[in-house]
Amino acid sequence: MAALLAVEAGAKTLVIFDTPAKPFxxxxxxxxxxxxLTRFDPAPLRKxxxxxxxxxxxxxxxxxxxxxxxVPKLSKEVLAALEGKPLLGIGxxxxxxxxxxxxxxxxxxxxxxxxxxxxxxxxxxxxxxASAPAGAEAxxxxxxxxxxxxxxxxxxxxxxxxxLPGAPPLSDIFSDLLVDFYGAPGKPAAMYFLVEDFxxxxxxxxxxxxxxYFAHLGVPFAVSTQVRNVPQGTAIEPRxxxxxxxxxxxxxxxxxxxxxxxxxxxxxxxxxxxxAPAGFxxxxxxxxxxxxxxxxxxxxxxxxxxxPFPASTALLLPDGAxxxxxxxRGGADGVxxxxxxxxxxxxxxxRGGVAGVVxxxxxxxxxxxxxxxxxxxxxxxVAEPLILSQQ
Amino acid sequence: xxxxxxxxxxxxxxxxxxxxxxxxxxxxxxxxxxEGRHGEAVRILxxxxxxxxxxxxxxxxxxxxxVFERRPAEARARFEQLSRSWDxxxxxxxxxxxxxxxxxxxxxxxxxxxxPSAEQIRREREYAERKARLERQQAAYDLAASGSDAEAVAAxxxxxxxxxxxxxxxxxxxxxxxxxxxxxxxxEVLQRLCETENPARETRAQLAALLRREGDHxxxxxxxxxxxxxxxxxxxxxxAAREIAALAPPLNLERWSWGELDLYxxxxxxxxxxxxxxxxxxxTFVPGARxxxxxxxxxxxxxxxxxxSNQGIATIYNENLAGFHAGARIxxxxxxxxxxxxxxxxxxxxxxxxxxxxIWFAELVTGLNGFWAWGxxxxxxxxxxxxxxxxxxPPLPPDGVNWIPHAWGPVSARFDWFTxxxxxxSYYTRLSxxxxxVQARQGFRLLQLGRAGAVDAYALANAAxxxxxxxxxxxxxxxxxxxxxxxxxxxxxxxxxxDYVLGAxxxxxxxxxxxxxxxxxxxxxITASLSLRW
Numbered sequence: 001m002a003a004l005l006a007v008e009a010g011a012k013t014l015v016i017f018d019t020p021a022k023p024f025x026x027x028x029x030x031x032x033x034x035x036x037l038t039r040f041d042p043a044p045l046r047k048x049x050x051x052x053x054x055x056x057x058x059x060x061x062x063x064x065x066x067x068x069x070x071v072p073k074l075s076k077e078v079l080a081a082l083e084g085k086p087l088l089g090i091g092x093x094x095x096x097x098x099x100x101x102x103x104x105x106x107x108x109x110x111x112x113x114x115x116x117x118x119x120x121x122x123x124x125x126x127x128x129x130a131s132a133p134a135g136a137e138a139x140x141x142x143x144x145x146x147x148x149x150x151x152x153x154x155x156x157x158x159x160x161x162x163x164l165p166g167a168p169p170l171s172d173i174f175s176d177l178l179v180d181f182y183g184a185p186g187k188p189a190a191m192y193f194l195v196e197d198f199x200x201x202x203x204x205x206x207x208x209x210x211x212x213y214f215a216h217l218g219v220p221f222a223v224s225t226q227v228r229n230v231p232q233g234t235a236i237e238p239r240x241x242x243x244x245x246x247x248x249x250x251x252x253x254x255x256x257x258x259x260x261x262x263x264x265x266x267x268x269x270x271x272x273x274x275x276a277p278a279g280f281x282x283x284x285x286x287x288x289x290x291x292x293x294x295x296x297x298x299x300x301x302x303x304x305x306x307x308p309f310p311a312s313t314a315l316l317l318p319d320g321a322x323x324x325x326x327x328x329r330g331g332a333d334g335v336x337x338x339x340x341x342x343x344x345x346x347x348x349x350x351r352g353g354v355a356g357v358v359x360x361x362x363x364x365x366x367x368x369x370x371x372x373x374x375x376x377x378x379x380x381x382v383a384e385p386l387i388l389s390q391q
Numbered sequence: 392x393x394x395x396x397x398x399x400x401x402x403x404x405x406x407x408x409x410x411x412x413x414x415x416x417x418x419x420x421x422x423x424x425x426e427g428r429h430g431e432a433v434r435i436l437x438x439x440x441x442x443x444x445x446x447x448x449x450x451x452x453x454x455x456x457x458v459f460e461r462r463p464a465e466a467r468a469r470f471e472q473l474s475r476s477w478d479x480x481x482x483x484x485x486x487x488x489x490x491x492x493x494x495x496x497x498x499x500x501x502x503x504x505x506x507p508s509a510e511q512i513r514r515e516r517e518y519a520e521r522k523a524r525l526e527r528q529q530a531a532y533d534l535a536a537s538g539s540d541a542e543a544v545a546a547x548x549x550x551x552x553x554x555x556x557x558x559x560x561x562x563x564x565x566x567x568x569x570x571x572x573x574x575x576x577x578x579e580v581l582q583r584l585c586e587t588e589n590p591a592r593e594t595r596a597q598l599a600a601l602l603r604r605e606g607d608h609x610x611x612x613x614x615x616x617x618x619x620x621x622x623x624x625x626x627x628x629x630x631a632a633r634e635i636a637a638l639a640p641p642l643n644l645e646r647w648s649w650g651e652l653d654l655y656x657x658x659x660x661x662x663x664x665x666x667x668x669x670x671x672x673x674x675t676f677v678p679g680a681r682x683x684x685x686x687x688x689x690x691x692x693x694x695x696x697x698x699x700s701n702q703g704i705a706t707i708y709n710e711n712l713a714g715f716h717a718g719a720r721i722x723x724x725x726x727x728x729x730x731x732x733x734x735x736x737x738x739x740x741x742x743x744x745x746x747x748x749x750i751w752f753a754e755l756v757t758g759l760n761g762f763w764a765w766g767x768x769x770x771x772x773x774x775x776x777x778x779x780x781x782x783x784x785p786p787l788p789p790d791g792v793n794w795i796p797h798a799w800g801p802v803s804a805r806f807d808w809f810t811x812x813x814x815x816x817s818y819y820t821r822l823s824x825x826x827x828x829v830q831a832r833q834g835f836r837l838l839q840l841g842r843a844g845a846v847d848a849y850a851l852a853n854a855a856x857x858x859x860x861x862x863x864x865x866x867x868x869x870x871x872x873x874x875x876x877x878x879x880x881x882x883x884x885x886x887x888x889x890d891y892v893l894g895a896x897x898x899x900x901x902x903x904x905x906x907x908x909x910x911x912x913x914x915x916x917i918t919a920s921l922s923l924r925w
Contacts, residue, residue: 018483018487019480019483019484019486019487020480020483020484021484021487022487023487023488023490023491023492024455024458024459024488024491025455026448026451026452026455026484048479048480048483050479050483051479068487069487069490069491070487070490301448302448302480302481303417303448303449303452338624338625
C-alpha cells in the first residue's frame with residue numbers, strides 16, 4: 001500500500017468540508033488542515049461539500065473530508081466516486097472514512113493524555129470522535145483513566161483523525177498521520193539553529209562569539225539579517241562592522257538569510273559586500289534562493305488579523321520550495337529555557353519533525369548560548385539548514 | 392509578508408470585508424463575551440452592525456452573541472438571513488449554527504416538559520454550592536488584591552474553616568499577616584500548609600523567606616537547599632540558589648571557611664604624610680558553634696614619616712609594624728557584623744623607628760567591632776542585572792570566589808540616602824592602652840554605573856578616645872566628603888575618597904607629647920582602599 005500511496009509530484013489533494021467553523025463560532029477549522037497538508041501537497045484544493053461534483057473526486061489523487069459541525073453531506077454519486085480513492089476523515093467525518101453510515105457522537109475529553117509513540121501530552125480534546133473501525137492501526141491514542149482510544153488511525157487506504165487539528169499537539173499528531181496518508185518515506189526528526197534578525201542595532205559582538213561557539217562545537221546554523229531603519233535614539237553599528245560580523249558568521253559555518261526581503265536587489269546588495277545569502281527568513285513568497293525559514297500566517301477567522309501557524313514540519317511553498325519552521329523561540333518573548341528541550345523533543349517525536357530553534361540576535365551572548373545549550377540537551381541531531389530544506 | 396492564497400482563507404476574507412473601524416467593536420465584544428457579559432457584547436455589536444449593515448461577519452458575531460444572551464428569536468432571524476448569503480462559507484456556518492440552535496431548543500423543550508430527575512436536582516444543587524463557594528473565594532481574592540489585609544485574613548480564615556481555602560489563598564493570607572506585622576503568625580500558617588502532601592514550591596520559598604527574617608536560619612537554609620538541589624530548574628530553585636549564594640558566610644551552613652583582605656592607603660595634608668595598612672585574614676567556623684570564628688592573619692601598618700618635624704612630635708599615626716596573629720571572633724548575631732574578638736601574635740618594627748626595638752615581640756589584642764548601614768543608597772540597583780538577562784532570572788553566581796566582571800552600564804543618576812556607622816574598641820598589650828573610635832557617614836548615592844561603580848557624597852564625623860591620654864587618640868572631627876566605589880569584578884570593592892575635615896583634640900595630652908601642634912586642625916585627605924571577601 002505504501003508504494004500505491006507514495007507521494008508523487010503534482011499530487012492533488014481535495015479538501016471537502018461541511019462548514020468552516022463550529023456552530024456559533026467564526027474560527028476557521030479547515031485552514032489549519034489545509035496548512036498541514038502543504039507538508040506534502042503545496043496547493044490542496046479546498047471546497048465546501050455542497051459544491052462537490054463527481055468530477056472533483058475524479059480529478060483528485062487523495063480526498064480529505066473535514067467534519068467540523070457534522071459529517072459533510074455528499075451525494076450518492078460522490079460517495080461512490082470516493083471508492084478506491086485514499087480517504088482521510090477528520091473530526092465528525094472520521095466515521096465516514098471508517099465506513100460507518102452515521103456520525104459518531106462527539107464528546108469532550110478533558111484531563112486526558114494524547115500518546116504518540118513514546119511521547120505523551122496532556123490535552124483537552126473537544127470534540128473527540130471515537131471512530132476507528134475494527135482492525136484499524138492506531139498511530140496515536142487518547143488515554144483517559146487507563147483506557148486508550150484511537151485518535152489517529154489507518155486501515156488500508158482509509159485514514160481517520162477523531163478531532164480537529166487546530167493547534168499542537170493535535171496538529172502535530174495529525175501531521176504525523178499524513179506521512180502514512182501520503183505514503184511518504186519516513187525521515188528522522190532534526191533541528192536547526194536560526195539567529196534571527198541580526199541588524200545594525202543588534203550589536204555584532206554577540207553574533208561573533210556565538211559563531212565562534214558554534215564553530216567550536218561543529219554546529220551549523222543560519223543567521224537572518226536585514227538592513228532596516230531603527231528607532232531614533234537606538235545605537236547602530238557602522239556598516240562595515242555589521243557586514244564584517246556577517247562575514248565572520250559565514251566563515252564559521254553560518255548561512256545568511258535575508259529577513260523579509262523579496263527582491264533580487266536585496267540579494268545583490270549583500271553579495272557586493274562578500275556575503276552570499278542562501279535564502280529568506282519570514283518571506284515565503286520570495287524567490288531566487290533555495291532556503292526558506294519562518295512561519296506561515298493565516299487568518300483564524302475572516303475578520304481577524306493574520307496569525308502565525310505553529311507548524312512542526314517543513315511545509316511546501318507554492319513554487320515547490322520548502323519552508324523550514326521557526327517554531328522554538330528562545331529569549332524574553334519566547335519559551336523559558338527549561339521548556340526548550342522539552343518542546344524540541346515533542347517535535348522530534350513526530351516522523352520528519354523539524355524544530356527550528358530561534359535565537360533572537362539582540363540577546364547578549366550568554367543568553368544566546370543558554371538557548372543553544374538547552375536545545376542541544378534535547379539530544380535531537382542538529383542539521384545544516386540548507387541540506388535539511390533539500391531533503 | 393505575502394501569504395499562500397489557499398491557506399490564508401483569502402476567499403473568505405475577500406468575501407467578508409471588514410473595515411478598519413470595526414476592529415475595535417469586535418475586540419471589545421469578544422472581551423465581553425469571554426467575561427460572560429453577553430448583554431454588553433450584544434449592545435456593541437448591534438451598534439457596529441447598524442453602522443455596517445452589509446457586513447456579514449459582524450452580523451454573524453451579533454447572532455452568536457444573541458444566542459448566548461438567550462435571545463434566540465433575534466439570533467434565529469439573523470442566522471436565517473445569513474444562511475441565504477451568496478457566500479457559501481458564511482451560509483454554511485449560519486446553517487450549521489441554525490441546526491445547533493434547533494437542537495438545543497428541542498432539548499430544552501423536552502427538559503422543561505419532563506419533571507426534573509433526581510440526577511438533575513443533584514446537579515443543580517451541586518452547581519449552586521459550587522457557585523456560592525466560588526463567590527466566597529472570589530471575595531477573599533478581591534480583598535487580598537485591594538490591600539484590605541485584615542479583612543482578607545478573616546475571609547481566608549473563614550474559608551479555611553470550611554475547608555475551601557486553596558493553597559494560593561493561604562499563601563496570600565500569610566503574606567497579609569506578614570504585612571500586618573504578625574510574621575510569626577504567617578510562619579505558622581505556611582508551616583501548616585507545608586505539612587500537607589507535596590506542598591507547592593512557592594509555599595516553601597515564601598516560608599523560607601519569612602523564617603530567615605524571623606531568625607530561624609537553619610530551617611530557612613534547609614528549605615533553600617532542598618529547593619536548589621531538587622528543583623534547580625524551576626524559578627523557586629534558582630531563587631533559592633541565589634538566596635544561598637547571597638548569604639553571609641556565617642549564615643551559609645555549607646561554608647566552612649571565610650577570608651578577608653583589606654588594604655588602604657591615605658594622604659593626610661595636616662601632617663603632609665602618607666600612611667597605609669593591611670590585613671589578610673583566613674578563618675573557619677567551629678562545628679556546632681558557628682558563632683565562634685577562629686582565624687589566622689598577617690597584617691602591617693606603614694607611614695611615610697613617623698616624625699613630623701615642623702610640629703615637634705614623634706610617631707603620631709602608624710607604627711610601621713608587621714606581624715602574624717591567630718585569634719577568634721565571636722558573632723552573637725549571625726546576620727550582623729558586630730563581633731567580640733581576641734587575637735595574639737608576634738610583631739616587629741620593620742623600619743627601625745625609635746618606639747620599638749627591631750626585634751619580634753608578642754602582643755595580645757582584645758576588643759569589639761561593628762559596622763551598620765541603613766537606607767536605599769547602600770544598595771546596588773538591579774537595572775544592570777536585568778540587562779544581563781532580559782526577562783529572566785539574573786545569572787547564578789558560581790561557587791567560591793566570584794571573579795565575574797561587572798558591567799559598567801547603564802549609567803543612572805540616583806539620589807538615595809544612606810547612613811553608615813562603625814566603631815571599634817580594643818585593648819592593646821603593646822601599648823597598655825585601650826583605644827576606641829566611632830565613625831559615621833550620612834549622605835546620598837548620586838550616580839550608579841551598572842553593578843561596577845557608584846559615586847557617593849556625604850558628611851562624615853569621627854571621634855576617638857583612649858585610656859592612656861595620648862592627645863592624638865582623643866579628638867573629634869567632621870566635614871564633607873565624596874567617594875567613588877568600584878566593584879569591577881566579583882566581590883572586590885575598591886574605594887577612593889576625598890574628605891575635608893575640621894577637628895579638635897579633646898583634652899588629654901599624656902606625656903606632653905603634642906609639641907607645637909594646635910588644639911584644632913583642618914585636614915584634607917585622599918584615601919584608597921581595597922576590600923575582598925571570599
